[in-house]
Amino acid sequence: MGQARRKEKQDQSPTEPAPSQEPSVGTAWVKPAGLTRKGWAVLVGLILVIQFPLIHYALFRGQPDARxxxxxxxxxxxxxxxxxDFFSTGGYWRVTQGELLAPGVKNNPLWLQAALPDDVAVEFDVRSELPAxxxxxxxxxNGRDPASGYIxxxxxxxxxxxxIARRDLNAPSLDALRRRAARKGQANVDLKASGFFKEDTKxxxxxRGQPVQAGRTYHWxxxxxxxxxRWFVDGELMLELDDPFPLKGPGQDRLGLSGFESQIFWDNxxxxxxxxxxxxxxxxxxxxPPGPYADDFNRDTLGDAWSATNPSAVKLVDGALVVELMHNRPMWLKQPIPTNAVIEFDAWTDNPEGDIKVEAWGDGRSFYAGDLRLQYTATxxxxxxxxxxxxxSAIARQNEHTxxxxxxxxxxxxxxxxxHIKITRSGGTLTWxxxxxxFLTLKDPAPLEGPRNQYFGFSGWKNRVHFDNLKIQPLAP
Incomplete structure (x- = not known):
């Protein structure tokens, strides 16, 4: 039989049109069928099998060894x-020439495999060979995880x-916690009794302002x-934390040495x-003792009354103090000032960009030592x-940008x-x-006070500024 002609082929085709690949207008979308219960069970089973080692480690790893x-x-x-004697999950920790080396261990502690007593003392010598x-x-x-105790x-x-951080390096400060309590009308409150400090609080x-000197050995x-x-460095108290829920006991009883990118050496x-x-x-x-002070800068040298954290940026010119390119490295008055006081001085600059700056009730020694592109937090x-x-213009409590x-x-x-600038402080109220x-007033619900907040300093960033006729007097009752 010969092939059908074209017309005959057309007559032999179905009379109904072939179904279109595109849904017709007005047709409702139907959700594809999902996994059955059996399918879900198989999927969950596969996940458990694959993740079993990790799950087993997390749930049943127990206490670290005590060698x-x-x-x-x-x-x-x-x-x-x-x-x-030690354990670590990372970092090429090793002994070299009678010292322990932490070569940029990226926050992988080297844990001593010994259980610490609740009351403990730890001492060692340490130095960083890098400016970081x-x-x-x-x-x-806990002997395994970073930031599981006090850092x-x-x-x-x-x-x-x-x-000193409790379980989180980037946790809010204890000072911020006190300020939060004060904003709720609970100034000087017991943070534990009031519920502001809990067992899981970070x-x-x-x-600030105590940079590590590369190559210098410190005794901790x-x-x-x-x-x-309490933490001492070279015999001087650095910081202390009174924890109402002290971390202790099994799972909170290990010592770890650590670092990040620096080359750190430990000994003794x-x-x-x-x-x-x-x-x-x-x-x-x-x-x-805190008391009155006056200075007209009418001399050739600063003398012993002042401590310049950036000596090249300060000088005396024509009976006035001149600062330039200070980069937030204050010149501190060594004598403490009263908590409630009046501070007066003259200040001027020939630069139309202004930027005249002083710091009051700081710690008397801190200064900015970081990248000049980053912000400075004062004391x-x-x-x-x-x-x-x-x-x-602004009055800032430590941070200029909050x-x-x-x-x-x-x-x-x-x-x-x-x-002429006049600053008056009465408790937590500062007026300018x-x-x-x-000109300006700041009310601080948790005022900065105590031994680390009783000093005055002239500061600045870049511009050339003149200061003169400083007078500091206790606030009259």
Whole structure:
């Protein structure tokens, strides 16, 4: 039989059109059928099989080994001690030339395999060979995970900050916790009794302006008695944290040495109880009591009354103090000032961008030592006159860039004009008068006070600024 002609082929085709691949207009979308119960069961089973090692480790890993005992002493003269007495999940920890080396271990602690007593003293020598500093120790951790206990950091955050942190390096400060309680009308409240500090609270105490010097060996002592954790460096108290829920017991009883990117060397480690590892704190240099002070700078040199953290940026010219390129490194008055006081001085600049700055009720020694592109957090109250290219003035509590500042917008500094500034503090209220007129007021619900907040300093960023006729008087009752 011959092939059908074209017309015959057409006649043999079905009379109904072939179904279209596109849904017709108005046709409702139907959800594809999902997995059946059996399918879901198979999928869950596969996941459990694949993840079984991790799940088993998380649930049943138990306590870390205890190969060593307290009291413990180690001079790292034996290379095999790392493998014998310690444990780490990462980092090429090793002994070299009688010292323990942490070569950029990226926050992988080297845990001592010994259970710590609740009251403990830890001492060692340590140095960082890189300018980054960032020496870290973990105390009362779980022996495996970083940030599982107390983390002590000397020269962290670009070598600008030292902290004792409870379970989180980036936790809010204890000072911020107190301020939050004060905003709720509970100033000077017991944080534990009021519920602001709980067992799972993550918090830290911090100290600024104590950078680690590359190549310098520091002697650390950490001790805890009861709830009080204290940290000394070279015999001087660095920081302390009184924890109402002290971390202790199984799962919170290990010591870890740590670091991040620095090359850190450790030696002469000793661990014992505080009574069996005696310690005498270095005596503090005597300081004069807070009181009045006056300076007209009418001399050739600064003298012993002042401490310049950036000596090349300050000088005396024609009976006035001149600062330039200070980069937030204050010149501190060594004598403490009263908590409630009146501070007066003259200030001027020939630069139309203004930017006149002083710091009051700071710690008397801190300064900015980090990347100049990053912000500076002060230890006291910062008074900024015509900052940000003479567009804004502010009273800031430590941080110049937060929303809790008192701010006044607009140009304020008149180039070449000698302005008179008067600052008055009464408790948590700070008032600023400019040329005899009210200018700004800040009310702090948790005022900065105490031994680390009783100093005054002249500061600045870049511009050339003149200061003169400083007078500090206790506030009249």
């Amino acid at each position: 060593a005992t307290v009291p413990y002493a180690q001079d790292f003269s034996e290379p095999g001690v790392v493998q014998r 500093g960032d020496i870290r120790v973990e105390l009362f951790g 002590l950091v000397q020269g962290g955050w670009n070598n600008a900050l030292s902290v 918090v830290r105490v911090e100290l 002592r950490i001790e805890r008695r009861g709830s009080l954790l 480690l000793r661990v014992d109880t505080p009574d069996k590892l005696p310690f005498t704190a270095a005596p503090r240099a005597p300081t004069p 006291g109250y910062v008074f900024i006159f015509g900052g940000w290219r003479n567009t804004q 929303n809790d500042r008192a701010v006044r917008d607009g140009a304020a500094v008149v180039a070449g004009k000698r302005h 008068e400019l040329d005899g007129q009210p």
